[in-house]
Amino acid sequence: MTQTQAPVRGGQFLTSAARPDEVFIREDLTDEQRLFGQTAAEFMQKEVLPVVQRLYEHDWTLTRRLLKRAADLDLLRLEVPPAYGGLGLDLISASYVGEQIAINPSFGGSLGAHTSIGTLPLVYFGNDEQKARYLPRLSTGELVAAYALTETQSGSDALAARTAATLTPDGRHYLLNGQKMWITNGGFADLFTIFAKVDGEKFTAFLVERGMGVVSGRDETKLGLDGSSTTALTLDNVKVPVENVLGTIGQGHRVAFNILNLGRVKLGARNMSGVRMALNHSVKYARERRQFGKAIAEFGLIKQKLAGMAIRGFVGDAMSYRTLGDVDRALDSGDRADGPLVLKTIEGFSVECSINKVWTSEALAWAVDEGVQVFGGNGYSREFPLERMYRDARITRIYEGTNEINRMLVPTRLLKQQPHLFTAERARAALAAQSPVPSPQSPLSAKAGSPQSLLSAEREYVARLKRLAIALLGHASATYGDGLKEEQEVLARIADIVIETYATESALARAEKMAARGDGRASLATDIAQAYTNEAADRVAVATRQVVAALNTRGADPSFGAGVWRLTAHAGVDGIAALRRIANAVIEAGKYPL
Ligand SMILES: Cc1cc2nc3c(=O)[nH]c(=O)nc-3n(C[C@H](O)[C@H](O)[C@H](O)COP(=O)(O)OP(=O)(O)OC[C@H]3O[C@@H](n4cnc5c(N)ncnc54)[C@H](O)[C@@H]3O)c2cc1C
CATH class of the missing domain: 2.40.110.10 (Butyryl-CoA Dehydrogenase, subunit A, domain 2)
Known part of the structure; x- marks a missing residue:
């Protein structure tokens, strides 16, 4: 990112296109950010993983000792302001460290509860005296939160x-x-x-x-x-x-809900750590396990699972680092020491936070479930790693606000943030044939045959998806009026369309950015972005059909449905071939290849 970029405002992604040069991607991590991550990764490999069995037996004295060790390595003070013994780092750094710690979700849960939901209420809502009393001791691990x-x-x-x-x-x-x-x-x-x-x-x-x-x-x-x-x-x-x-008496909801917003976006990066681990275990096993005279990795249906995990790892990273980058940039344009301003900024991104929470936790659920399947009977055994991963992953759809609650938050917050956008008039305009399609206005060249031009059909589809989301939510709002909040099934399907829009666009922007800088893995990234768009288009078509049918039953304008289908059409690529290529790249690398 360049310093001159104007910060993106939260909730604006439906009305503007993400330029690849403006989107933060995992490949943009600085050396300093990587160094903190490396410290955390080494700590986990050398000091935590060798003793996890004792944690599973509830040796909480050991948990405390490990938290103290993490503090010695600065890992508990990343987000604490310098005035109180912390490093005051950005969200990206904290999330990247969180990703490394998440390789053991149990210890990751203990450390995350301490540094995030335990410490951040004090960082953002505490007065000077409270911060001085507790933050230095929380940073050193003397106190656990x-x-x-x-x-x-x-x-x-x-x-x-x-x-x-x-x-x-x-x-x-x-x-x-x-x-x-x-x-x-x-x-x-x-x-x-x-x-x-x-x-x-x-x-x-x-x-x-x-x-x-x-x-x-x-x-x-x-x-x-x-x-x-x-x-x-x-x-x-x-x-x-x-x-x-x-904070203030009677204002506890601000503490409670703002801290959850922060947790949701950071959970995204942690969930992707789980997806990568599930893939790494699965591909190793699939290369070794032989049935019918060959490695099971050679079967198309196993390849499909490996490719699906790689796709989810790539797309989830694209989404969560995009949001983290946007939030960090917005925070950099103000004063990071100004707690209320920081929270107001993050609250502006609450839709993106919920999107990340829902998408990444469900991607993780899919990956560990298919991982168990790759292992066959051994997947069901405690002797093999997927069994625990499957159990550990389940909580991520429940805490930090259940996925039902977060799904409801996506459309209801959009309606609250931008009421002018979701009206019957805007819905009609979004459907109109002459309605302009937003394009990324990217300064990157789109030469014939370049990955940007290869992805131009996907870009055009995402632009239509945005119009679709605006049209459906605006039309639903006009049809149901105040009763819309009781129509959870309709809202959830619209939420899914919004979520797919954000996921697809993030994947495209990441692939384009990698291509623009000549990253050697750009063609794999392009394959992944195209394969994901294919799958998203199928899900969007189903959700749209159901919303339109529900609206028609309520007597909505029948011409609406016809206009909508134009927006959902996507010819796509040969998805089966793309999945095979992606799986082959995974099998060749022997691990997540990006
Ligand atoms: C391992 C673990 C660690 C946790 N750590 C913490 C912690 O550190 N601190 C803390 O405070 N809490 C913690 N929690 C609690 C967690 O945040 C809650 O379990 C979660 O918020 C859901 O609340 P609930 O269990 O009461 O479920 P309920 O709210 O009773 O929900 C039950 C079901 O109903 C659905 N539902 C509820 N309301 C609606 C609605 N309006 N519309 C549609 N569906 C709805 C839910 O989505 C869910 O599917 C933890 C939970 C677990 C299991």
Whole structure:
């Protein structure tokens, strides 16, 4: 990226085309960013992976010791401001480190809960005194942090929390009473961000030290993440000084939801780490395992799985680093030490954060599931790696806001952010034949035969997809009015179309950028971008058909459906041949080839 680029604003991707030279891609990581990643990768390989069995047996003293070691390597202070003992690094650096730590999702969960949802509420909402009191000790691993929002009766509906905070008669403390559920690091954390309602209604965040009276339940027996502590917390007259109110009384929702936005986009990069691992294990096994006299990697249906994993790894990285790059650039145009400004900027990207969360967690689910299949019976065995990966991956569709909730957030936030864009008039204009197709206006040349020109049909298709998304959401909004929020099935399908739009465009921009700089893997990237566009087009066509049918049943203008089909058409490439080429590149490399 160049310094002169104007920052992209969140939620704008439906109305402007992503120029490849403006999009941050994983290949753009600087030497400094790679160095932090390398430190984290070596730490995981040398110090964590050799002892993970003890983590699976709940040796939380070891978890704490490993967190302290991570702190010695600066890995707990990346996002803490320099004034409080941190490095104040960008989101890309933090996410790239997160990617390396995620090679063990259990320890990754412990470290991530500490550095992200545990520490960042304080970074962004704490006052100077609170930051000075806690951040230096969180950076050195002396204190371990946790974030306690969920309760037995309130999960997705977080604001329905029942935990109560009552001011003592002398006005110096709040007494917290209630129970929290599913708290990562719950068994051993020292400092908790706990959400409770003051006077039964004002939802508020508190900084609570374990010594103030927090009692942990037993470790939950879980499907996966065996090596991370997840417990309930019991709060029985926990006495919290008034100085430990975090942010403003009654504004706890801002703390809760903004921190989740940040978590969602960083989770994207971590999920892709899982996809790459699933592929690496799968291709190694497929090259060695022989059936019918040959390696199973030679069978077309196994190749299809390997190619699918490589495609997901490439597209997911393209999406998450694009968003991270856009957010970092927007943050660089302001003051990173200005907590409220940082949060407002990130909140502007909430649609992209939800898109990344949904797409990457479902890509990971697909990859580990197909990975189990590549291993056959051995995939089902604890003696082989895919079994644990399959179990560990499942949580990523549930936490940081379930995928149902995030799917609903995509169209509802778009409607809120840009109400003028999703009207009946704009829907009609988006369908009109003469309506201009946005093009990337790229300064990159598109010579005949170059990857940019090879991808021109895909670019043109993505431009139509944007019009389709605007048309469908605008038309649905006009048809259902205020009742649209009750039409979750329609909203989810529109969300899927928006998500495919972002995913496809990100993949195209990454492939074009690689081609423009003469990257030796550009033709593979082009194959991947084309193969993904093919698949996305099939899914978009199904979702569109269902939305149009639902709108027609509600008496929408029948000419609408006819106009829509023009937007979904995509001839595409020979997808079967493309998948074979991609799989062959994976098999030849013996690992994820990008
Ligand atoms: C391993 C693990 C670690 C966790 N770590 C933490 C942590 O550190 N801190 C913390 O506070 N929480 C944590 N959680 C809790 C997690 O964030 C919640 O489980 C999650 O938010 C879902 O809430 P719930 O379990 O109550 O499910 P519910 O909200 O009851 O949802 C059940 C189902 O209903 C769906 N649903 C709910 N509302 C709607 C709606 N409006 N529209 C459509 N569908 C809907 C959901 O998508 C889901 O499919 C963790 C959970 C696990 C399993």
